[in-house]
Amino acid sequence: MKLRITICLYRLLLILPAIVGVGCGDASAQSLNDCVLNRPYADMRRWHLGFSVGIHTQDITFSHNGLITAEGEEWYMEQPGFSPGFCVNGLVDMRLNSLMNLRFTPGLYFGNRDITMREYNTGAELRQNVKTTCIVLPVDLKFSGMRYRQSRPYITAGVMPAFNITRSQGDYLRTVPAELFLTAGFGCDFYLPYFKLVPEVKFCFGITDAIEHDRTDLEDEPDKLKITRSLRKALSRMVVFTFYFE
Incomplete structure (x- = not known):
């Protein structure tokens, strides 16, 4: 036995x-x-290309200046919820050394944010759906760990310029045409027989004001202009979940 x-x-x-x-x-x-090992020499190439598809959520944080209008109104803005958006990116990857890569991932982000505007004294509410279609040009450094069998974890850090191409006239709030984000993320390379599948989570933190304050289009609409004038600054944030195919 x-x-x-x-x-x-x-x-x-x-x-x-x-x-x-x-x-x-x-x-x-x-x-x-x-x-x-699948694709044992994939990480030794100087350059390689790929693409990604994914989803993301957009958030925005408002800083108010406490403006009180001539009518005694004091307005505050917030984003109470999140809506999923879609993103697609290309990939150009350059190997710097055995553990570090430089990555350029231009793409398009489609999303929206539901903004609620409240008057402090009366509780009156206004709402606006801010839709965005952004051309993004992220540049990241990828720091990889050692490969174990068919997987290799990594972290990323970088910057991401974003250019909004859907800006409408006459809204309460209007976003600026360009923003700059700092990014940080993590993921894992999975080596399949014919390609690498790479799930990744990235956090994007805006460092430039997202709201346009010079609203010449609202000079004849003071009831709308008071919303923008109540803001000192607004910063965008995003969480992005993507699948890369390399």
Whole structure:
């Protein structure tokens, strides 16, 4: 009986790499240190290309200046909820060394933000849906860990200029044509037989004012202009979840 148990445990140890390792081939032909790597030289190329698709949410934080209008009104803005948006990017990746890559991922972000505007004294509310279609030009440094079997985790840090191409006239609030974001993220390279699948989460923090304050289009509409005049500054934020195919 003890001999049978020992043989079973030995066989379990032999097939364990096939159970926990992705793409390690036939378990009966593998040992613990013999895992066939998919695309073993993929990370040694100087350049490679790819693309990504994903979803994101947009947020905005408002800083108010406490303006009180001639009618005694004091307005405050907030974004009470989040709506998912869609994004698609290209990828140009340059290998700097064994652990670091420089990545350029131009793309398009489609999204919207529902803004609620409240008057402090009466509780009156106004609402506006701010839709955005942005051309983004992110540049990131990718810091990768050591590869383990068919996966390799990494973190990123960089900057992302964004250019909004859908700016309407006559709204309570209007976003500026260009913003700048600082970005940080993390992900993991998964090596499949013919390509790398890379899920990634990225956090984007706006560092420039997102609201246009010079509203010449509202000079004849003081009831709308008072909303913009109540703001000192607004900063955008985004959370982006993407799948890269490299």
